[in-house]
Amino acid sequence: GESVGLHLPTLSVQEGDNSIINCAYSNSASDYFIWYKQESGKGPQFIIDIRSNMDKRQGQRVTVLLNKTVKHLSLQIAATQPGDSAVYFCAENSYAGGTSYGKLTFGQGTILTVHP
Amino acid sequence: DARVTQTPRHKVTEMGQEVTMRCQPILGHNTVFWYRQTMMQGLELLAYFRNRAPLDDSGMPKDRFSAEMPDATLATLKIQPSEPRDSAVYFCASARGVGTEAFFGQGTRLTVV
Numbered sequence: 155g156e157s158v159g160l161h162l163p164t165l166s167v168q169e170g171d172n173s174i175i176n177c178a179y180s181n182s183a184s185d186y187f188i189w190y191k192q193e194s195g196k197g198p199q200f201i202i203d204i205r206s207n208m209d210k211r212q213g214q215r216v217t218v219l220l221n222k223t224v225k226h227l228s229l230q231i232a233a234t235q236p237g238d239s240a241v242y243f244c245a246e247n248s249y250a251g252g253t254s255y256g257k258l259t260f261g262q263g264t265i266l267t268v269h270p
Numbered sequence: 271d272a273r274v275t276q277t278p279r280h281k282v283t284e285m286g287q288e289v290t291m292r293c294q295p296i297l298g299h300n301t302v303f304w305y306r307q308t309m310m311q312g313l314e315l316l317a318y319f320r321n322r323a324p325l326d327d328s329g330m331p332k333d334r335f336s337a338e339m340p341d342a343t344l345a346t347l348k349i350q351p352s353e354p355r356d357s358a359v360y361f362c363a364s365a366r367g368v369g370t371e372a373f374f375g376q377g378t379r380l381t382v383v
Contacts, residue, residue, distance in 0.1 A: 186369040197274075197361050197374030198313070205369070243313065247369055256368035257326055258303060260313040 162241065164265045173231040175264045177244035182225065184246035189218060189229045192241045192263070201229070201242075231266075239268045272296045276362050276375035283382055288350040291378045293362030294343055301365040302345045303372060304330075304337055308358045316360075319345065320368075352382045 167173050179187070185206040190198035204211045204218045204227075211218050217230040227244050241263045248257040275294040283289055295302050304316040317327035322339040330337065334356075336348045349356055359379050363372040 188371055190374075197363075197376050200371045200373070203371055245372075256301060256320065257315065257318065258363075258365075258372055259315055260305075262312045 162263050162265050164267065166267045166269065167234050169234065169236060169268055169270050171234055173229075173234045173238070173266060173268075175229045175231075175242050175266065177227040177229075177261045177264075179225050179227060179244065179246045179261070181246060181248055181259075182222075184248050186247035187218070187220060187227050188245045188247070188258075189216075189227075190243045190245060190260075191238075192243065194240075198243060198260075234266075234268050236268045236270055239266055241265050272373075274362055274364050274373050274375035276360075276378050278378060279376060280379045281381070283352055283380070285353055285382055286351045287382075288348065289352045289356075289380060289382075291347045291360050291362075291380070293345040293347075293364075293375060295345060295362070295364030296373055297343070299364035299366050299373075300342075301367060301370075301372070302339065303363040303365075304345070304347050305361040305363065306358045307361060307377070313361070316347070349380075352380075354382045357381050 188203045189201040191201050192198045202213045202216050202218050204220050209220050215232045219228045243263045244261045245258050277292045301320050303318040306314045316330040317337040319339050339345045359377045361374050361377045363374045365372040
């Protein structure tokens with residue numbers, strides 16, 4: 155029978171445009187968040203992180219915004235380049251007690267395609 | 271250049287066989303994660319360790335999967351017996367501590383036929 159896979163959100167942009175990738179997280183006890191980039195055939199690669207006592211953090215061409223009220227995280231990529239094409243994941247670190255302490259769980263991912 | 275090393279990179283095995291995947295975390299990292307990635311489920315956390323002690327393996331099928339850290343430089347994930355539905359890419363990641371970035375290995379692509 156036909157297999158059904160995850161239907162990942164997709165974002166297509168032109169080279170040079172800004173990209174915004176969104177992520178909703180579920181655990182209000184999460185205190186640390188990371189964005190990862192995964193290229194085909196490779197493991198996820200760290201892009202930028204943010205702690206729950208901040209609402210914005212900037213890196214080189216990337217900015218992460220955190221809205222704890224609605225449990226929402228976004229990744230902004232400025233002047234997107236073809237090399238930015240990949241799957242992007244947000245991950246949350248649980249600060250809950252017991253066995254969930256330090257548990258790092260991932261969202262479903264977003265496929266970013268950058269057209270030259 | 272510190273990195274997480276996983277072996278083997280690829281493994282094809284027959285249903286019913288035992289599979290062992292190995293991971294060498296980055297030296298000095300005390301937290302190790304095992305993830306499974308499939309098109310159906312995305313990146314699932316199977317188990318994780320801190321200071322070699324298992325903290326949470328609730329994501330792992332207990333009847334056939336086992337994860338251990340014989341020492342600080344080696345983490346293993348074993349499947350016995352393997353089944354076709356175990357076909358996936360298995361990633362190991364390590365972190366310096368709680369609330370720090372996790373670094374991923376290149377993964378082991380497992381195919382069970």
